Amino acid sequence: MSAPFFPGFEVHRxxxxxxxxxxxxxxxxxxxxxxxxxxxxxxxxxxxxxALARHFTVVAPDLRGYGDSTGPGGDPLHIHHCKRTLGGDQVGLMKTLGFDRFAIVGHDRGARVGYRLCLDQPGVVSAFTSLTVVPTEVMWRRANMDFGLKAFHWYLFAQPFDLPERLLDADPAYFLDWSLRCAVLRFDAVTPQALAEYHRAFAKASVRHAMIEDYRAAASIDLRHDNEDLSADRRIACPLQVLWSASNTARPDPVEIWRQWADHVEGAAIDCGHLMAEEAPDEVLVHVLPFLQRHA
Structure with a gap:
């Protein structure tokens, strides 16, 4: 699998x-x-x-239960798939590679794992870039009709087992294509090869279940963890970069939102949809590389 996507990279389990x-x-x-x-x-x-591998030792995992990573099924409190647990996986992975401290670039669910790791284990993360994400507590607090119509899966996947699983089982490929079309400004930004890989993974019931459990955690234990941090005034100490889609016109902008959670924040908007690293890779690199070279 690495050859067409990550030339020169090696598989690690x-x-x-x-x-x-x-x-x-x-x-x-x-x-x-x-x-x-x-x-x-x-x-x-x-x-x-x-491009990042010319400057860094790049580690690109599948999150627990996603892709070719595996994990247990869901539990009543969704601890197995909360961001604290997923962050612990990444610390363990990096230790097997000999790294006790590292930088993170996270997108979407991965960015939620990233900021949770920054808060839970501040000595581990040297710098963090968040693509398209603000904290989960903020997402739920600001959710409105527009958010619900665009991001309906946040509500669907938060439903109890096994309603969402049964609904997705009916036609996984159709649901995946619909989800990706809603996430991009240009659907052809997702290459046929990448699309085939996403379909291969999404076809597995265990992967769909892990994704759904990820969202169940976001509506329960992840939200509790965020609120505990807010109450204790725990903040992200490492340098934080925030990149977001220019089509997001919400106010305040994500930099201002993150300044309520972090001590050192910078950021910018990029003219693309939600899948930044696939839709606008050059623009992402223009912002991410200098930030990481300064702080990683």
Whole structure:
């Protein structure tokens, strides 16, 4: 799988108790962890990872239960798929590669794992870039009709087991294509090869279940963790970069939102849809590379 997407990278599998994390590793230099989002796999980074690998040791895993990573089924409190648990997976993965401290670029669900890791284990993360994400607590607090119509899966996937699973089982390929079309400004930004890889993963019932559990956690335990941090005034200490879609006209902008959560924030808008690393890889690199070279 690595050859067409990550030339020169090697496959690494980390056995971490109840989860096995599949990753592609390549390049040299300071360690950089790339965390993908829904409904993708590590392949989401294929347009930026080779350029980043010229400056960093790039580690691109599949999140627990996504792609070729595995993990347990859901539990009543959704602890198995909360962002704290997924962040722990990534710390374990990086330790198997010899890295105790590293930078993170996260998109979508991966960015939620990233900021949770920044808050839970501040000594581990040297710098963090969030693509298209503001904190989960903020998302729910600001949710309105427009958000619900565009991001209906947040509500659908938060429903109890096994209603969403049964609905997605009816036609997984159709649901995946619909989801990707809603996430981009140009559908052809997702290459046929990447699309085939996303379909291969999404066809597995275990992957769909893990994705749904991820969202159940966001509507429960993840939200509780965010509120606990707010109450305790815990903040992200490492440098934080925020990139968001220029089509997002919400106010305040994401930089202002993140300044309520972090000490050092910078950011910019990019003219693309939600899948930034695939739709606008050059623009992402223009922003991300200098930031990481300053702080990673």
């Amino acid at each position: 980390a056995e971490l108790g109840d989860a096995t994390i599949h990753a592609e590793v390549g390049g040299s230099g300071p360690p950089l962890l790339l965390l993908h989002g829904y409904p993708q796999t590590h392949v989401a980074w294929h347009r930026v990872a080779p």
